[in-house]
Amino acid sequence: MMAEDISQIIHQLNHGGAICHVLSRSGTKYHNGKYYRDLFKLNRDPSRVIYISGHALENALQQENCAPIKPWKLEEGDTTLIDLLPFLEFVARQGSVCPDLRQILQSYKGADISTEFAKCQREMLEKPKKKSARLEG
Numbered sequence: 001m002m003a004e005d006i007s008q009i010i011h012q013l014n015h016g017g018a019i020c021h022v023l024s025r026s027g028t029k030y031h032n033g034k035y036y037r038d039l040f041k042l043n044r045d046p047s048r049v050i051y052i053s054g055h056a057l058e059n060a061l062q063q064e065n066c067a068p069i070k071p072w073k074l075e076e077g078d079t080t081l082i083d084l085l086p087f088l089e090f091v092a093r094q095g096s097v098c099p100d101l102r103q104i105l106q107s108y109k110g111a112d113i114s115t116e117f118a119k120c121q122r123e124m125l126e127k128p129k130k131k132s133a134r135l136e137g
Contacts, residue, residue: 013081020044021042023037023038023039023041023042023051026041027041028041034059036060036061037051037059037061038061038062039060039065040062046065047099047100047102048095048101049101050065050066050088050091051066052081052084053066053069055071056068064102064106065105067113068113069081069114080114083114083118084113086114086117086118086121087113087114091104
């Protein structure tokens with residue numbers, strides 16, 4: 001994929017301006033024949049950075065900042081990034097509650113973030129219903 005293709009995709013995804021910085025090839029370190037993303041090259045507080053990629057765990061130097069997703073393989077109808085939006089909106093609102101986003105990412109380690117977050121949201125919505133059913137019964 002060409003750099004201009006990636007720029008167009010990011011522009012389409014970033015209507016609200018939530019994506020502040022993009023880490024391109026210039027933000028990598030070359031080691032043992034492979035390029036690794038170095039999030040420190042963003043020159044931002046790493047506790048406020050999330051690296052989303054289909055290859056995040058294979059090519060990031062700061063694993064604790066990774067939000068791995070299913071790699072895109074030109075599949076029509078792939079909603080991986082759209083499915084991640086509720087999680088990202090939640091994280092964006094956690095600034096004062098959780099100053100280090102890596103703690104949130106750690107709680108999803110090894111799981112599909114979108115799926116697990118949606119499951120937690122459903123459970124949170126069901127709790128009041130179950131409680132009121134017990135009180136009524």
